[in-house]
Amino acid sequence: MDAHNHSTVTHFFLEGLTNEPRFQLPLFILFFLIYSATVVGNLCMILLTEVNTHLHTPMYYFIRNLSFIDLCHSTVITPKMLVSFVSEKNIISYNECMTQLYSFLIFAIAECHLLAVMAYDRYVAICSPLLYNVLMNYQVCSKLMAGVYFLAIISSTIHIGFMQRVLFCKADVINCYFCDLLPLLSLSCSNTYVNELLVLYLSAFNIFTPTLTILTSYIFIITSILRIRSTEGRFKAFTTCSSHIAAVALAFGSAMVVYLQPSSAHAMTQGKVSSVFYTIILPMLNPLIYSLRNKDVKYALKKTYERIRFS
Template sequence: MSAMEPIRKVNHTGVKEFILLGFGRGLWFQIVPFVMFLVIYIITVLGNTILVLIIRADSHLHTPMYFFLKNLSFLDFCCSSSVAPRAMVSFLAGSKAISYNGCATQFFFITVFLTTEAFLLAVMAYDRYSAICNPLLYPITMSKWVCVQLVAGSYLCGCVNSMVQTGFTFTLNHCGSNEIDNFFCDGPPLVSLSCSDKYVNYLVMFTFCGLIIVSTALIVLISYVYVISTILRIRSAEGRHRAFSTCTSHMMVVTLFYGSTALMYAQPTRLASLFPRKAMSVFYTLFVPMLNPFIYSLRNKEVKDSLRRIVGKKCLKK
């Protein structure tokens, strides 16, 4: 055995598990978060599942826009499921420990789902641009095969970013404190625990996150500049209203998602006191996935009409 081998072994086994501090110790800080997370998670699962089933059941919704929306609901369900159940077990059982491999796995999947959602929201904005600004070319521009490729590309980008982030984060030496000041394994708290030089990791984290947020947000912004300018030229008030109604829901979701993730991963240190990371984590991992299906269903006439048709058919069968 060489002299360097024991050193490497110590570096990789310095921390075998992490402690998720959550919201604090004591019964009050366990029961209240557990109840809140349980209610949010149940609503998230029901809301996104019902929306997916409505889109699958009604042929009127078998369009590119609703194909992307179905995938967005799936991502919201997965993102919430990668955080909420594990956190609830921690609150209820009182055991805040998570294994090193478990932490790496959770971090990997959360990063995959969040990154994929960022790219998917940009794809959805481009879809609205194609539908409103180039309606004659829309069937070709957004064919079924193109839609599948765009969704697959979003997942690919999510996996690449997640592999890079996970690789850089979990090759650091964790030989000191193992307490993560959050309710799940997130990048910034994990990197801050390392006893290695963290400059490269912070550089990679903020560069990748910044590029993803800025590039996808720019696609959304440019798409909607063209969309709004086209809508304003529509002479019919009913036509303008119909066009706006298909875009406002998406714009609300985009604002919630990009606003919270930008404040979480691209904020200067001095803003951390104004927008606490733990509060922002709850918002973009739990609240946004819960709100998205309601934003799309309550503000979308086609979804509400589809729900009425499905319910009407069920009633007639009875």
Template sequence: MFQRHMAQKNCTQVTEFILVGLTDRQELKMPLFVTFLSIYLFTAVGNLGLILVIRTDSRLNTPMYFFLSNLAFVDFCYSSVITPKMLGNFLYQQNVIAFSACAAQLGCFLAFMTAECLLLASMAYDRYVAICSPLLYMVVMSPGVCIQLVAVPYSYSFLVALFHAVLTFRLCYCHSNTINHFYCDDMPLLRLTCSDTHSKQLWIFVCAGVMFISSLLTVFVSYMYIISAILRMRSAEGRRKAFSTCGSHMLAVTIFYGTLFFMYLQPSSNHSLDTDKMASVFYTVIIPMLNPLIYSLRNKEVKEALKTILKRKMAFMFMKLRK
């Protein structure tokens, strides 16, 4: 106890951190830069384009697409929190991030990742009501209820992320200022501190447990009812449409939760920072790119709306050229 108190007393204030990045091999940096820049541009165009299509086409003004537009917004935001700084690491010899910027990056990333987790649960409930109570769907999923099912995840995630970031950056960092990661993540930061982190780790465990268990339980129970309702349908066409309606969401949930389980529930003996980096690349860079593909390519209504918008744009451009 005395030694820990003296260590914190002698702690020098860190003003910046150095991000190690994905690789230190120079010959890989430019190919990786081009690859991840292309992925980020595709992510931005895909998610912002999906939001634009949903907002523009009146046929998509339904609760399901309201949630989908919010999911696309969150995907774009948390990819934008991580990717630009990661791209900088490929261009510069030493990628430095200020102490306050590191805190902001961690807080924003945690907020958007938590929001995505909870939004997927809200979307599962929406699908449950649509399949199990189709006649009451527009009554149950009223505009007020939809706003609450989005506002609660946003509010909870930002409050938890703020408290989490404050706790993390009140610790004393005296071992080093080099973070062995491509962004300011919690576990690499805790390895640099000489403060007692037991209360911090307990806080992480409780918050993550409450969030994951509650959201996953909501998804699981919703889909148990959905599958039961689909199996009771007499019409094969009705079953096909119901599975098609839920298929995109089930795929997105499987990819998102599967990646998180792989990262956080693997045995400590197999746990390594290199594995963390690869898993982090998947859920910070790849998943935000995949979601608009999953929800647009598998969704007939979105594809039809996109075709309508493109036809209008082409007709408008043709009229301007004729003038």
């Protein structure tokens, strides 16, 4: 990625969340605590699902991958943003910007498709429980995860490939706290029509395809739950899906606000606020969503604590 071959701009200035000096330190402390909670929460989820054999199931295999994606997703964005709160000029080179954008897209897109895979997993578990171990064996789960990363890498590579053709002449202040697609395209001095179409079509594919998969899965899930005669059985079945429903609503809702609306100064400002949620807040919330109401995770945490205590 040689900046000189593509642009007269060799670096960018990230505008960040605010230009008010009085907010810099409080925001640094806030987002440092959020990032620390994100790292601890996701690492704990990864370790718990790895060392406790009763969590070696397809559902927790996907949760472990979700924690890994969330950890990487947040790490791509947050440390650079934290530096911006304590530095005079928030500068990022062209190459660093493209690398950050590429990494961010991979993990953001991978999370969308992984949530769809997790919905399919819940569909099989509830609608075909007797065939669950056959339909969701280790080979199938591995292939599904490979497909998730394949789609993420392909989409991200297409975006970056066309972004390399965009020229940046004079404007170099990105109206965001990281290198994102729409704020970058707004600085271009060349025609970005193809890039904007790609943002629209690929965002629609990577949001609506998983959404359709999730909705279809939950239509069958709800139908199966309603057939369960006992109230306790219906409640137990719904509980296994409630965490996933919450994660899906938060992830896709914020992503739609950012990428499926017309480009404008107001939309980008609104999108910047929404992107804080899915790039920084959501990776912290997911471990809590999947653990607070999950008896298996609580039990694993208790057993792991006892092993550490008595070792």
